[in-house]
Ligand SMILES: Nc1ncnc2c1ncn2[C@@H]1O[C@H](COP(=O)(O)OP(=O)(O)OP(=O)(O)O)[C@@H](O)[C@H]1O
């Protein structure tokens with residue numbers, strides 16, 4: 135295909151447990167091309183976070199392969215996987231991981247400044263406006279609602295123009311109105327910028343939002 139950004143081939147994850155070997159993932163394959171959105175849906179304990187960890191190269195599969203931006207992750211050492219993650223993947227963490235000492239604008243600017251981008255402030259402002267937070271630029275994370283914090287985290291994930299974006303299990307409350315708006319925005323954003331957007335909800339309500 136050539137356009138594939140992220141491919142999983144026959145991924146299996148088996149871990150030891152007190153009851154013997156536990157198979158969390160069994161020969162799972164998927165392919166994400168430019169501009170694709172994917173909602174990973176499943177009940178609690180079904181293996182969503184395990185899969186996202188493998189796709190991001192945070193963990194290695196028991197068998198199978200993940201190919202991210204043309205690189206087979208199993209052929210890379212930990213430092214090389216960290217580098218490809220930094221260059222290619224935008225993360226939205228479950229607890230958002232915003233820095234309390236920085237305001238919303240500065241949180242989104244941070245990865246851009248680390249990347250040496252001269253347009254950091256301008257781009258961060260634009261992204262925050264895209265997620266409806268143009269009036270909250272100088273608020274610290276503590277002065278933002280949960281949904282607003284999530285939208286800042288989404289804007290930050292897209293800031294450095296990653297090849298793909300992996301929200302690491304946002305809370306079920308993501309289906310509430312403000313977060314729905316941001317998901318729509320990011321979904322539109324991936325269409326415009328041709329970056330895949332892979333969403334792992336804890337409820338089955340997300341596909342509707344992700345497709346919006
Ligand atoms: N290192 C491990 N050792 C043993 N069991 C594990 C390990 N990692 C995950 N599991 C088990 O594998 C299953 C899948 O875990 P995972 O965290 O991927 O689920 P999930 O779909 O993300 O669930 P949730 O929606 O609750 O976040 C769970 O039952 C978990 O207890």
Ligand SMILES: [Mg+2]
Pocket residue numbers: 182183184303
């Ligand atoms: Mg999980």
